Amino acid sequence: MNLLSRTPKQAVEQFEPALHEAGLSEDISIELSTKTPGTLEEQYRQWLNAGRGSPDILTMDVGWSIPFIRRGQLLNLSKALSDEHIQTLENEFNAESVDSSRGRNGDVFGVPLIMDVRGMWYRRDLAKEAGYDPDGENWGTEPKSWKEFSQIAAAVQKQQGTRYGLTMPFELSQTVTCCTFNSIMSQWGGAYFGGQDYLFGPVGDRPITIDEEQVLDSLRMLRTFMWGHDDQHSLDDDSFVGGIVPSDVLGWRYTKDLDAFLNGNSFAYTVGNPAFAKLASSESNFGDAVSEKLGLMPKPYGIRETDSEYQNIGGTMSPLAGYNLSVNPNSNKQDAALEVLRTVMTDDFLVKWFKLSGFLPPKPKLLQTKGVADHPLFGQYMDTFSVMADNVIPRPVTPIYFQESKVISQEVHNVVSQSKAPETGMTDAKKQLAQIEESYGQQ
Amino acid sequence: MASSNRTATRQESMVPNSLRRSGARVNDWVENLSETKFAYLVLAPTLVIFTAIALWPILYTFQTSLYADSFSQFHGAFVGLQNYVEIVTGQRGAILIRPFFDLSNPFQSILPTTIIYTVLSVVLITALGFVQALVLNKTFRGRSIVRTAVLIPWAVPIVIQGMIFYLMFIPGGFGTQILHDLGLVGARPLSNSASTVGIVTLAAIWKRSAYVALIVLAGLQSIDEHLYDVAKVAGASRWQQFRMITFPQAVPTLMVAMLLTSIGSMRVYGQIDAISNCSTMPSMTCAVVGTFNGSLYGTASALAFLTALLIGSVSMIYLVVLSRSRAGGI
Numbered sequence: 061m062n063l064l065s066r067t068p069k070q071a072v073e074q075f076e077p078a079l080h081e082a083g084l085s086e087d088i089s090i091e092l093s094t095k096t097p098g099t100l101e102e103q104y105r106q107w108l109n110a111g112r113g114s115p116d117i118l119t120m121d122v123g124w125s126i127p128f129i130r131r132g133q134l135l136n137l138s139k140a141l142s143d144e145h146i147q148t149l150e151n152e153f154n155a156e157s158v159d160s161s162r163g164r165n166g167d168v169f170g171v172p173l174i175m176d177v178r179g180m181w182y183r184r185d186l187a188k189e190a191g192y193d194p195d196g197e198n199w200g201t202e203p204k205s206w207k208e209f210s211q212i213a214a215a216v217q218k219q220q221g222t223r224y225g226l227t228m229p230f231e232l233s234q235t236v237t238c239c240t241f242n243s244i245m246s247q248w249g250g251a252y253f254g255g256q257d258y259l260f261g262p263v264g265d266r267p268i269t270i271d272e273e274q275v276l277d278s279l280r281m282l283r284t285f286m287w288g289h290d291d292q293h294s295l296d297d298d299s300f301v302g303g304i305v306p307s308d309v310l311g312w313r314y315t316k317d318l319d320a321f322l323n324g325n326s327f328a329y330t331v332g333n334p335a336f337a338k339l340a341s342s343e344s345n346f347g348d349a350v351s352e353k354l355g356l357m358p359k360p361y362g363i364r365e366t367d368s369e370y371q372n373i374g375g376t377m378s379p380l381a382g383y384n385l386s387v388n389p390n391s392n393k394q395d396a397a398l399e400v401l402r403t404v405m406t407d408d409f410l411v412k413w414f415k416l417s418g419f420l421p422p423k424p425k426l427l428q429t430k431g432v433a434d435h436p437l438f439g440q441y442m443d444t445f446s447v448m449a450d451n452v453i454p455r456p457v458t459p460i461y462f463q464e465s466k467v468i469s470q471e472v473h474n475v476v477s478q479s480k481a482p483e484t485g486m487t488d489a490k491k492q493l494a495q496i497e498e499s500y501g502q503q
Numbered sequence: 504m505a506s507s508n509r510t511a512t513r514q515e516s517m518v519p520n521s522l523r524r525s526g527a528r529v530n531d532w533v534e535n536l537s538e539t540k541f542a543y544l545v546l547a548p549t550l551v552i553f554t555a556i557a558l559w560p561i562l563y564t565f566q567t568s569l570y571a572d573s574f575s576q577f578h579g580a581f582v583g584l585q586n587y588v589e590i591v592t593g594q595r596g597a598i599l600i601r602p603f604f605d606l607s608n609p610f611q612s613i614l615p616t617t618i619i620y621t622v623l624s625v626v627l628i629t630a631l632g633f634v635q636a637l638v639l640n641k642t643f644r645g646r647s648i649v650r651t652a653v654l655i656p657w658a659v660p661i662v663i664q665g666m667i668f669y670l671m672f673i674p675g676g677f678g679t680q681i682l683h684d685l686g687l688v689g690a691r692p693l694s695n696s697a698s699t700v701g702i703v704t705l706a707a708i709w710k711r712s713a714y715v716a717l718i719v720l721a722g723l724q725s726i727d728e729h730l731y732d733v734a735k736v737a738g739a740s741r742w743q744q745f746r747m748i749t750f751p752q753a754v755p756t757l758m759v760a761m762l763l764t765s766i767g768s769m770r771v772y773g774q775i776d777a778i779s780n781c782s783t784m785p786s787m788t789c790a791v792v793g794t795f796n797g798s799l800y801g802t803a804s805a806l807a808f809l810t811a812l813l814i815g816s817v818s819m820i821y822l823v824v825l826s827r828s829r830a831g832g833i
Binding site for chain 1: 572574575576577596597598600673674675690691693694779780782783793796797798799
């Protein structure tokens, strides 16, 4: 997916002027490439393997950088930027976004441009009509448990007659591994590879914990939500209300899932970012009433973080997405490229870019500044985004992530779609992950 | 005029006699060539260029396949044929996500799935394309409109076609409901390997049968009408005319169509990716792209070379059969 294909046209047009306004030298001009024949990642692989000198700057998804770094195909910014700038990256930017562009020795290879954290969008108007008080109960900043959330979703679904309580993209694809399941599993205190310390390796020398009880509980919850308590592998606890998620989501990609929420068929929707809010406010969806209709809460939790075995896992957790900017080491305009990166790091530019594009700035402190919080549409959600930014869970990217994510997506999908029992599916996943880790652990 | 003749004579006199004699010998040799040999001679430079262009990527792929996968550089250590051995013997099952060759679970294993899809699609596409060609070969009112209508699916871009079939077969989709009511697929057909193969085959038939129809139609229209006149005089029924004239005369064209369809089916990727994300239908090409995307260039190259070998072998079989049929052997 090309980042620019999802960016409002006006923001793309104003990217360069915004950089100049933030202090970029007028001598430096920027040409944004918006056309790629395949996915951007494939295109980068071809360009960088071939040693091409252009483009000078690459927008890298937080889930892509590490294999390129391992092959020496991105410029080492820890050596190219000043200590002052590296300190700014280390201290002021979202730590997980920066970590997604680190080499094995800790050097940084990317400057975050967008931090995409995701809360739970819900229909505030329907919740109020059903007798709840989202504002009075601080739904925007105090995470609910999944148990409580399921009860609310079921009650609204029943009283307001929405078709679904909650939708989420669960099609058999890598979205399951990176995002939908990664966050739900983490909210239950589970992890693929033994917690945050092992997200980015070392391959072949890290625990594989996908078959642990916390992970199984998250799967049991999903089966409860989709199939109800008649499912023999649902949660024992009847206070989790079943049947709030349609099993159809097992074949739904993002758009189908989003449509169900925007069309008013669902009470809540688990993915989305500020750019999505822009879509929701369009005339064909919630229009002028978007502020009253659209609520945002932190993702619910399965267990509290204090009850979790792993550090920084458990409680509310958001999957981390977003883009970092890296420099092509073959570029013959490296000085200009680095100047662009230094300008991107300024607060002025990041706030301006947020206002233009709707993508969250990767400096968490900016979420509470006046320039961002005053935004007429997004401002009211910034407290929630701050909570989510403090509780992100990146995907476990290593050079073999592509293979491992396919295994995880497949087995998780097998379990949730009732093809396998949770224990069987996760034991199978563990065996396959162990084989992959063993095969490539020596490199 | 006189001046130019003198110049020419002076230039000729500057060419050594030995060179002039060898030039004359080449001229004589060319003059004595048969027409066929002369044609080959004229085509030779083009053939050399085309061969080089076609062979270079294949040889480079083969070279890459002889090196181990590496995450820190493009080529790892030289390992000879080890990548091939490990793929074929199933030792790369975890890396390929699916077994390469496992007959106990054919729809979830790479080579059997590719072969099943190829056979199914070739048979059905050729049969339907042949029927379409027979219909289009008849003169009837609105034939040009029907021809255009038949060609529309062929013109639809693969990604669009993939999305159409994806939306038809997601849970609750139009196609899912019909086939589920008939008991042919489950509620989530794209989550099941066997039904995904069926759906991708259906998509292939929808798109590519028109192309086959066009090829076969060209063959049918080249059949000598006198053969039918003679058959009619001899009292042959329509079925006998079809059996004794139309079908045998169409066989070479059908073989060409089957060859092209087979090649297309063995290297199909876009349709599978768009419909099933390459998740439930593990074809050879999905395995190539999957390993390539995982930066496993040695494994990806070995798989790509195996795919090229498979396509080359099948093509050779077709070409041998085709040449025999043209020689009257079958």
